[in-house]
Structures are given as structure tokens and as C-alpha cells.
Amino acid sequence: MGGGSEAAESTFSCARCGKPAHLQCPKCVELKLPREDAAFCSQDCFKESWSSHKAVHLKSKVSSVETGATDDSWLYCLKKGQARTSKLPHFDWTGTLRPNPISSKRTVPAHVDQPDWAIDGIPKVEPNSDLQHVVEIKTPEQIERMRETCRIAREVLDAAALIIRPGITTDEIDRVVHEATVAAGGYPSPLNYHFFPKSCCTSVNEVICHGIPDARKLEDGDIVNVDVTVCYKGVHGDLNETYFVGNVDEASRKLVQCTYECLEKAISLVKPGVRYREIGEVISRHASMSGLSVVKSYCGHGIGELFHCAPNIPHYARNKAVGVMKAGQTFTIEPMINAGVWRDRMWPDGWTVVTADGKRSAQFEHTLLVTETGVEVLTARLPTSPNVFPWLNL
Numbered sequence: 558m559g560g561g562s563e564a565a566e567s568t569f570s571c572a573r574c575g576k577p578a579h580l581q582c583p584k585c586v587e588l589k590l591p592r593e594d595a596a597f598c599s600q601d602c603f604k605e606s607w608s609s610h611k612a613v614h615l616k617s618k619v620s621s622v623e624t625g626a627t628d629d630s631w632l633y634c635l636k637k638g639q640a641r642t643s644k645l646p647h648f649d650w651t652g653t654l655r656p657n658p659i660s661s662k663r664t665v666p667a668h669v670d671q672p673d674w675a676i677d678g679i680p681k682v683e684p685n686s687d688l689q690h691v692v693e694i695k696t697p698e699q700i701e702r703m704r705e706t707c708r709i710a711r712e713v714l715d716a717a718a719l720i721i722r723p724g725i726t727t728d729e730i731d732r733v734v735h736e737a738t739v740a741a742g743g744y745p746s747p748l749n750y751h752f753f754p755k756s757c758c759t760s761v762n763e764v765i766c767h768g769i770p771d772a773r774k775l776e777d778g779d780i781v782n783v784d785v786t787v788c789y790k791g792v793h794g795d796l797n798e799t800y801f802v803g804n805v806d807e808a809s810r811k812l813v814q815c816t817y818e819c820l821e822k823a824i825s826l827v828k829p830g831v832r833y834r835e836i837g838e839v840i841s842r843h844a845s846m847s848g849l850s851v852v853k854s855y856c857g858h859g860i861g862e863l864f865h866c867a868p869n870i871p872h873y874a875r876n877k878a879v880g881v882m883k884a885g886q887t888f889t890i891e892p893m894i895n896a897g898v899w900r901d902r903m904w905p906d907g908w909t910v911v912t913a914d915g916k917r918s919a920q921f922e923h924t925l926l927v928t929e930t931g932v933e934v935l936t937a938r939l940p941t942s943p944n945v946f947p948w949l950n951l
Contacts, residue, residue: 569596573606582610630661634769637907638678638752646905652763652915656906657771660728662754663735671744672788672864678752680864688859688866694885695861699792700926703861703887706743707794707924707935710787711942713737714796717757717785718943723777723803727759730783731770738787746786746793746864753908758784758797765852765893765901765910765918777803780813782920786864793864795889796936797922800945808896809917814948815847816894816919823872823890827925827932833868833878840892841874852893852918854901855910859888860924873899884929891922 571578578596580603585595597603603610632641633656645655665671673681683689695703716737717730735756738745745756753769760768760782761775768782775781784797799813819840826835841851857870871878872892897916904911912918926933944950 571598571602572596572610573602574598576602631658631772633657634659634754634771634906634908636752638749638754638769648905650915651902651911651913654762654764654911655773656769656904656909657773659754659769659771662749663732663756665739665744665748669739669742669744670788670791672746672750674750675744675748678749680750683863683865686863686866688861688863690867692859692867692880692883692886693861694883695887695926696885699861700885700887702790702792703794703924703926703935706787706789706792707796708939709738709741709743709789710785710794710796710924711936711939713741713743713787714783714785714798715939715942717783718798718800718945721775721781721783721800721802723775723779725775726772727761727768727770727775727781728772730759730781731755731757734783734785738785741787741789743787743789746788746795747784750864757786758782760784760909760918760920762917763912763915765895765912766855766920767908767910769906769908775802778805778809779803780805780809780917780919784920784922788864792862793860794936795860795864795922795924797891797920799919799921809919810947811847812849812894812896812917813919814946815844815849816892817921817946817948819843819872819892819894820890820921820923823892824923824925824932824934827882827890827927829882829884829927829929831882833870833880833882834876836890837871837873837876837878840872844892844894850895850897850899852895852899852901855891855893857889857891857922859886861887882927884927886927887924887935889922889924891920893918893920 569578576598578598580597582595747753748756755770758767759770779802782799786795822839823836851873853873859866895918897914900913901910924935
């Protein structure tokens with residue numbers, strides 16, 4: 558932090574020691590905060606007070622809930638992204654992770670085609686579409702657009718994977734995802750979708766899914782899932798991967814590898830005539846063999862011109878999914894596998910889903926096309942994809 562400016566008059570007392578003050582915090586001057594709380598007698602008192610004094614600056618940027626203020630930079634998220642607060646929300650946290658303040662919403666250039674939720678946060682077409690109940694058979698033209706979009710989504714996720722290391726914030730991951738998506742001419746589908754405040758999801762350690770990128774720095778030993786969806790030429794491509802941050806313990810390595818294998822085994826089943834419910838059977842069987850559990854609250858989904866639509870693809874055994882796969886269908890499979898119990902909790906932000914016992918969770922996802930003879934993985938890894946998974950080298 559820079560030094561104070563000589564702005565306070567001697568009639569003010571030092572906020573730290575009470576002596577006559579001749580300096581004033583320059584940030585407080587900028588924010589037009591009360592001078593009596595910003596005055597200091599010396600640079601030494603100013604520096605000694607900084608760790609507690611800087612909270613005054615944060616508190617000045619109060620949430621829209623409390624005052625209706627429009628400056629929402631670096632505040633905690635509330636109400637599914639519709640509100641901000643300067644205080645850490647109260648919650649019975651299940652693990653060691655805590656939310657951190659988030660930056661203001663990133664902008665998308667006007668020349669990029671934007672989905673109908675981009676401005677006001679409310680999807681219009683998707684909730685009322687017949688495709689919430691009927692599984693669409695894509696036309697060759699739609700499939701070609703899906704291929705192009707999914708390749709872009711893969712390249713965006715790969716760009717994010719390259720920067721993951723201890724000390725990087727998840728907000729920085731979001732910046733890379735946002736900029737790479739826009740550079741390719743796409744729109745980051747999560748941005749303002751039902752008011753989600755960021756361009757991707759970053760789910761660390763006990764976060765199962767929908768983690769909001771924030772100011773927390775990744776630490777050595779963390780695992781982090783990055784979930785990317787790109788909207789391009791009117792269709793969406795969706796994928797995610799879970800990455801190691803530095804030196805990760807053996808239990809976490811086995812969790813992530815098993816989750817990867819669960820997805821691979823599920824994909825190997827996909828072909829015309831297979832029942833959607835069979836996906837959950839093979840995933841649960843493989844996870845349980847390793848002593849792991851499968852999340853039941855969230856599932857794979859149809860995708861195309863809509864971000865989410867039919868069919869739903871549960872990942873757990875003995876599910877009630879109806880219907881069979883047909884050539885031309887596109888959907889995601891995205892198993893979420895927990896080290897402990899399968900049950901989940903929701904953080905006060907209304908998005909972040911965590912394990913009920915605070916133990917770690919991992920996830921992998923692909924967007925798939927059912928072909929006449931089997932399956933095409935539209936978001937498949939490329940020859941240029943970073944070599945970050947040790948088991949792929951065996």
C-alpha cells in the first residue's frame with residue numbers, strides 16, 4: 558500500500574494511537590469517507606493499521622441489498638448473483654473452503670451474438686420450449702454448428718488449464734475463459750444465466766459444481782474443476798475437467814482419476830437403442846468399487862440451441878430416466894463423484910453446491926453426439942490439449 562497524503566488537519570486524532578494526526582489515507586480521500594477515521598500521525602501508524610483499516614474501504618462499497626449502490630466490485634455474492642454484500646455471509650460451512658469477494662461482471666463486445674439472458678439474466682425461450690419434454694434430433698446443419706462450437710469450448714478450457722497453479726485466483730481463470738471465448742467470437746453461456754455472475758464455474762475441493770470464480774488464490778494441494786460453456790452460431794458446447802493444483806495427496810488423485818474413468822465408461826455405452834438410465838448404472842458401479850459416491854441432485858442434459866433441455870441424464874444407479882438414445886441426439890454426461898457421502902448443501906450465494914460432509918468432489922463432462930453406429934465426443938481432447946492427467950500417459 559502506498560503512503561498517506563498530508564491532508565488531515567491537526568484537529569484530528571490518529572485512528573491508531575490517538576496522537577494529533579497530520580496524514581490521511583489517500584484511498585479514504587478518493588472514496589470520500591469520514592476524515593476522522595482516515596487520519597494518522599505517522600507513516601508507521603498508517604502501516605501498522607493497514608490490515609484492519611482497509612476493511613473500511615470494503616465496507617464503503619456496500620451491497621445493493623443494503624443501499625442500492627451500483628458499485629459491485631469485489632463483494633460477496635448473494636441471491637443467485639442478484640445481490641452483493643461486504644460481509645462474509647453466515648453459514649454452517651461443511652468444509653474448510655470459504656467464499657471470497659467477486660469482481661464486477663465482465664463485458665461482452667456488442668458484435669458478439671448474445672443469448673436472451675445476457676442483459677436481464679432471464680432465459681425466455683428455454684423454459685417454455687417443447688424441447689424440455691421432447692428430445693431433439695439434430696439436423697446435419699445443426700450438428701456441424703455443434704462441432705464448431707464444441708471445438709471452441711475445448712480450446713477455451715485448455716487455455717484455462719494452462720494457467721492453473723498455486724497462487725492463481727479463480728477470478729483469473731474466469732478472465733482467461735472470458736477473453737478466450739470472446740476472442741473466438743463466442744459468448745460465455747453461464748454469464749448472467751439466471752443471474753450467474755461469471756463466465757465459467759470454478760469448483761474447488763469440496764465444491765461439487767457451480768462454484769463462482771472469486772478472489773481466493775489456489776493453494777498447493779487443491780483440486781479445481783473448471784466448467785466451460787460457449788455459445789457460438791446459435792448453439793452451445795459444454796465441457797469440464799478437474800485439475801490438480803501443485804502437489805495433490807493420493808486420495809484426491811484417485812478421486813479425480815476415478816471420476817474421469819466414470820465418464821469414459823459411460824461414454825462407451827452411448828449408441829442408438831441404449832436407455833438413458835443405463836448411464837447411471839455403469840457410473841455408480843465404477844465409483845462404488847473405489848469406495849466413492851455419486852451425486853444425485855444434478856445430472857447431464859440435452860444441449861444445442863438451448864443450453865439445457867431434454868433428456869436428463871442421471872448419473873446414479875436405479876434412476877427413473879425414461880427413453881432411449883437415437884442418432885442425431887446431443888447431450889452431456891457429467892458425473893460428480895464424492896470422496897464421502899453423496900448428499901450436498903447450497904452456499905448462501907444460491908449457486909455454490911458443496912458436499913454435506915466437507916469432503917472433496919470431482920467432475921468431468923463432455924458434450925456427445927449419438928451417431929448411427931455409436932458416439933462422437935464433440936468436446937474431445939485435442940492433440941494440443943495440455944498433458945495434465947498422468948493416467949493418459951500410461
